[in-house]
Amino acid sequence: MMSRLLTISFLLMLLGAEAQQIQQYSQFFMNDYALNPGIAGLRENIEVRSNNRYQWEGITDAPRTYTLSINVPVADEGLGFGAYLFTDIVGPTRRIGFQAGGSYHLPLNDKMKLGIGFSVGVLEYSVDGEKIELADNGDGALMNLLGTTRVVDAKAGVILNAEDFYVGFSVPQIAQNNLDIYASSVAGSSTLVTHYFLMGGYRYEINEDYTIEPNVLAKYVSPAPIKLDISLRGIWKDKVWLGGGYRNGDAFVAMVGVRLNDQILIGYSHDFTTSDIQNYSSGTHEIMLGLDIPKPE
Incomplete structure (x- = not known):
């Protein structure tokens, strides 16, 4: 019964409910390029990141998100390049997206840079009709759904980065394209709504061995309330970390990670759901894999 209710809610979201349409991560600060294209090439290494998120464990067809990103500094010209690919599976729906773009980093002083970036790509939505059980087989709206539709999508971002802090602002889905998910244009479409992300963090060194690092991500899409x-x-x-987090109205988060060497890092987080869904789920798992490759001389 719970699985069926979730499927209905997923379809409502697909059909245009005004809600967060961008995939979320508990370890957002570990794959920040996926949120802000201005970060591309900002750091000295080539960064490869993969986030794999398994949401609401114990519920059939619950959300699953897989993301792979790379961002590369280009020579010493203050330029960067980045790209990312993601798959977001929610009940009978699947989103596959790819974007690539560039960034420019303007030095403000010896310790601070302003990064400006833009990325563009393709977003594909598809509906698996075999996973939809209709009480009324003659439901014209649902029967009229297309299997797959594709649109162009874009994202812009800026980031102020210093040695011990950063503040960034990004705007995903700026094109606000319509998803023509019906075979007939009369039936309507769903709009990709522009989102607004504000993120920031601070790194405080207690001594040469211990550091504490708070990070915040604020997400807004009208008319939904702000998510923090x-x-x-x-x-x-700089080898082992342990931490926690909170997402308002959703979950508490526990996280742990390790840097195996200068190139490889691994992170894990578990969301302890606080919403009504906690009665049906044991929480959410997220695994982050990272690779830092020295830039060629």
């Missing part, structure tokens, strides 16, 4: 992701990590020798 707040996290705090304790880091030991």
Whole structure:
């Protein structure tokens, strides 16, 4: 019964309910390029990141999100390049997106840069009709759904980055394209609504071994209320971290991670759901894999 209710809610979201349409991550600060294209090439290494999120464990056809990103500094010209690919599976719906773009980093002083970036790509929505059970087989609206539709999508972002803090602002889905999900234009369409992300973090070194790092991500899409992701990590020798977080109206988060060497890092987080869904789910798992590749000389 719960699975059927979720499927209905997923369809309502697909059909135009005004809600968060962008995939979420508990370890958002570990794959920040996926949120803000201005970050591309901002750091000295080539960064590869993968986030795999399994939401609401225990519920059939619950959301699953897989993201792979890379961002690369280009020579010493203050330029960067980045790209990312994601798959977001929610009940009978699947979103596959790819974007690539560039950034420019303007030095403000010896320790601070302003990054400006833009990315563009393709977003594909598809509906698996075999997963939809209709009480009324003659329901014209649902029967009229197309299997797959594709649109062009774009994102812009800026970030102010210093040695011990950063503040960034990004705007996903700025094209606001319509998803023509019906075979007939008379039936209507669903709009990709522009989102607004504000993120920031601070790195405070207690001593040469211990560092604490708070991070915040504020997400807004009209007319939904602002969603806040707040996290705090304790880091030991830049090798091991332990932390926690909170997402308002949704979950508490526990996280742990390790840097195996200069190139490889692994992170894990678990969401303890606080919404009504907690009665049916044991929580959410998220795994982050990272690779830092030294820039060629």
